[in-house]
Each structure stands twice: as structure tokens, then as C-alpha cells.
Amino acid sequence: MLSITSQNYLFMNTKNKGFDTKLIHSGDFNDVFGAAVTPIYQTSTFAFRNADHGADLFAGKEKGYIYTRIGNPTIEALENKLADLENGTGAVVFASGMGAVSTLYAATLKAGDHMIGSEAMYGPSRSIMETFFKDFGIEATFVDTGDLAAIKKAVQPNTKLLYVESPTNPTMVLTDIEKAAKIARQNDMLMAVDNTFSSPYLQNPLDLGADIVLHSLTKFINGHADIVGGALIVKDKELYARLRKTMSYFGANMDPHQAYMVIRGVKTLSLRVERATENAMKVATYLENHPKIAWIKYPGLKSHPQYELAQKQMKMPGSMISFGVKGGFEAGKTLMNNVRLALLAVSLGGVETLIQHPASMTHASMSKKAREEAGITDELVRFSVGIENVEDIIADLEQALEKI
Numbered sequence: 486m487l488s489i490t491s492q493n494y495l496f497m498n499t500k501n502k503g504f505d506t507k508l509i510h511s512g513d514f515n516d517v518f519g520a521a522v523t524p525i526y527q528t529s530t531f532a533f534r535n536a537d538h539g540a541d542l543f544a545g546k547e548k549g550y551i552y553t554r555i556g557n558p559t560i561e562a563l564e565n566k567l568a569d570l571e572n573g574t575g576a577v578v579f580a581s582g583m584g585a586v587s588t589l590y591a592a593t594l595k596a597g598d599h600m601i602g603s604e605a606m607y608g609p610s611r612s613i614m615e616t617f618f619k620d621f622g623i624e625a626t627f628v629d630t631g632d633l634a635a636i637k638k639a640v641q642p643n644t645k646l647l648y649v650e651s652p653t654n655p656t657m658v659l660t661d662i663e664k665a666a667k668i669a670r671q672n673d674m675l676m677a678v679d680n681t682f683s684s685p686y687l688q689n690p691l692d693l694g695a696d697i698v699l700h701s702l703t704k705f706i707n708g709h710a711d712i713v714g715g716a717l718i719v720k721d722k723e724l725y726a727r728l729r730k731t732m733s734y735f736g737a738n739m740d741p742h743q744a745y746m747v748i749r750g751v752k753t754l755s756l757r758v759e760r761a762t763e764n765a766m767k768v769a770t771y772l773e774n775h776p777k778i779a780w781i782k783y784p785g786l787k788s789h790p791q792y793e794l795a796q797k798q799m800k801m802p803g804s805m806i807s808f809g810v811k812g813g814f815e816a817g818k819t820l821m822n823n824v825r826l827a828l829l830a831v832s833l834g835g836v837e838t839l840i841q842h843p844a845s846m847t848h849a850s851m852s853k854k855a856r857e858e859a860g861i862t863d864e865l866v867r868f869s870v871g872i873e874n875v876e877d878i879i880a881d882l883e884q885a886l887e888k889i
């Protein structure tokens with residue numbers, strides 16, 4: 486799939502290089518001026534040398550660029566970098582994470598098919614399946630994918646896709662990706678993992694047997710809360726071609742400027758995730774020992790029911806925490822209304838600390854019944870730990886908890 490290669494230039498080949506080297510250099514290519522940073526090709530269309538050249542590009546006989554909805558050098562540089570980071574062979578990027586989710590569903594399922602999904606997942610990823618795709622004759626069952634027996638039980642003869650978030654948004658439930666991928670393979674289904682909460686630095690689902698990795702690039706990968714974007718990454722060439730074609734037909738493509746921003750943001754992924762995780766561990770320990778906190782779910786704490794799996798499957802436990810305040814939603818509201826360092830806002834995975842209430846915000850599109858079955862109770866507060874000084878994050882929580 487690569488139409489950009491660095492073989493004629495002095496840019497390094499990142500094959501077999503370390504993750505941090507790939508973060509900085511994968512996808513690099515030499516433009517005519519030898520720019521050190523991937524240039525923004527802010528153009529909608531590309532001239533053909535002559536009529537035969539145009540026809541050959543459309544027929545796939547020659548590699549090159551035609552039209553930015555189909556492909557663009559800046560966008561492709563990002564795609565090559567992401568494919569490398571997840572140990573895939575190809576990536577397709579999108580205008581948003583939801584562009585990636587809807588394209589994945591549309592490209593892998595058809596009327597009469599069935600999908601199994603994690604019962605807790607980003608609200609719209611579930612709601613678009615239960616409303617929009619249901620109307621096109623696609624069925625779905627949502628189960629606790631942390632429980633492998635529940636996945637097996639949900640398999641039907643027409644099941645074609647197992648779609649897992651690990652950890653789940655916002656309940657922090659992990660799925661054993663390697664074991665779940667075996668179940669998928671035994672039953673001829675594709676397995677997709679939304680890896681947004683982990684980022685490629687902490688977990689690489691393709692290495693564990695998954696077929697597709699999904700990211701909301703809006704989160705850890707871009708990391709600076711200044712763009713939205715999405716990606717699908719795969720190993721299989723045919724699947725890659727199907728996803729790319731669907732993206733292009735849907736017009737769900739990323740813009741070159743957006744791609745440039747993500748290329749810039751992702752370079753510091755390891756540094757940001759390491760610091761945010763270090764902070765999250767301290768914040769989680771503080772919350773776990775606070776008398777006003779009813780419960781906390783953080784994969785880095787021994788109290789997390791899947792602590793062992795987190796140790797095995799993730800390089801670090803990450804920086805997303807969910808918890809309940811004693812006194813329920815009202816007490817949680819007082820906390821959210823009184824924080825000053827943490828921003829009361831949706832999204833996650835940026836350098837800034839964020840707090841939000843899933844039941845009334847990110848997961849409001851799900852029915853209350855579905856939310857409660859999935860553990861997304863009204864009292865659950867979600868916290869995305871940033872890279873500010875951890876003493877300041879904790880002091881902010883302390884003064885807000887005092888108001889309860």
C-alpha cells in the first residue's frame with residue numbers, strides 16, 4: 486500500500502527499531518526540499534502527467550495521488566506511522582474516531598449478520614449499532630467481554646464481529662485479548678479492539694491475535710486536545726483494501742492539516758503516557774484511601790478485579806480512573822462543580838486533567854437500563870489524569886472533596 490518510500494533518500498528505515506524511534510521517524514518521507522517535518526499537502530486534487538497516467542492511477546497500475554478523499558501524502562505519512570506503531574501492515578485514518586467506528590461496522594457487517602460487543606463502551610459506538618445499523622438488519626449482543634464464557638455464550642451462527650474495548654470506557658473492565666481472539670478465530674469472526682484507552686504504547690492488540698485495532702486519535706495519540714481523528718489498523722491486505730474503500734466512499738477521510746497535527750502530537754506519546762500513568766497511580770492511591778470515596782476502578786491498583794491481567798497485557802495501567810463518591814451523584818456533582826485544575830469536560834488522554842459524568846454526558850445516548858447493566862451507574866465519575874504536577878492535581882481534588 487505504500488506509495489511513499491524513503492528508499493532513495495537518507496531517511497531511516499524504522500523496521501526493527503524501538504517504539505520511541507518509530508514515534509519520531511516512522512512515516513517520514515523526503516519531500517522535494519528535504520523538509521525535516523512532514524509537510525502539509527493542503528490540496529484537494531493532484532495533477533496527472535498525462536491522460537494515461539491518470540487512467541493508470543485509477544486502475545491501480547501505478548502508485549500516486551489522485552484526490553485527497555482517497556489519499557494524500559500528509560495523511561499517508563500518518564497512516565504509515567500508525568501502522569508501524571501497532572505492528573500492522575496498513576492503517577486508514579478518519580475525520581473522527583466515530584468515522585472509524587462506523588466505517589468498521591459498515592465494512593465488516595451486512596444485513597443478517599450479528600456482532601458481539603463489550604457492554605460498556607463509548608456511548609455512541611454502542612448506540613450507532615443499536616439504532617442506525619439495527620435498521621439495516623444487523624443484530625448485536627452486548628456482554629461483559631471481560632468474561633470469556635459470556636463471549637462464547639453470545640456466539641451465533643451469523644456472528645461476524647467481536648468488538649471489544651479494553652479497558653472499557655468508562656468502567657475500566659479489561660478483556661483478555663489473546664484468549665478472546667482465539668474464540669473469535671475458532672468461530673470465524675473478526676476481532677476488533679478499540680485501543681483508545683491504552684494507546685499503542687501500552688498495548689498492541691494485533692500482536693495478541695486481534696484482526697483490527699481502532700483508535701480515537703483525539704485522545705492519547707494526538708494528546709493535546711486540539712483535533713478530533715480516528716484510525717483503523719490491520720495486518721490483512723484484503724481487509725485493509727475493504728476498509729480504505731469504505732472510508733473513501735463514505736467521505737470519512739481526515740484532512741491533511743489534521744494529519745499534520747497528529748504526526749506532531751504523537752511524537753511525545755511515550756513521555757506523556759509515562760508521566761500521566763505515574764500521576765494516575767498517585768491519584769488513584771490517594772482516592773482509594775479517601776474516606777469520601779465509595780469505590781475506585783483503576784487497573785494499577787491491586788483492588789482492580791483484573792489487576793493480574795492488566796500486569797500481563799498492558800505495559801502500564803494508563804491514566805484513566807473511574808470512581809464513585811459516597812453520597813452518589815449529588816456528591817459527585819459537588820466534586821465536579823468545585824474542581825479548578827481539572828477541567829469539567831468530556832474527552833480524555835490529553836496533557837490536561839479532565840473530569841466528567843458518563844451517565845449524563847459521554848454515555849447519555851445509552852438507555853438507563855443498558856447503562857446500569859454495564860456498570861455505568863449514575864454515581865460513576867470519570868477522571869482522565871493529565872501531566873500537571875501531581876501534587877496540584879491531588880490538592881485540587883482535596884479542596885473539592887472538602888466541599889461535600
Ligand code: LCS
Nearest residue numbers: 581582583607681701703714831832847
Ligand atoms: N472510542 C472510544 C473508546 C472513545 O472514548 C471515543 C470518544 C471514540 C471511540 C470516538 O472517538 P471520537 O469520534 O470522539 O474521536 N470518547 C469520548 C469520551 O469519552 N469523551 O468525549 C469523547
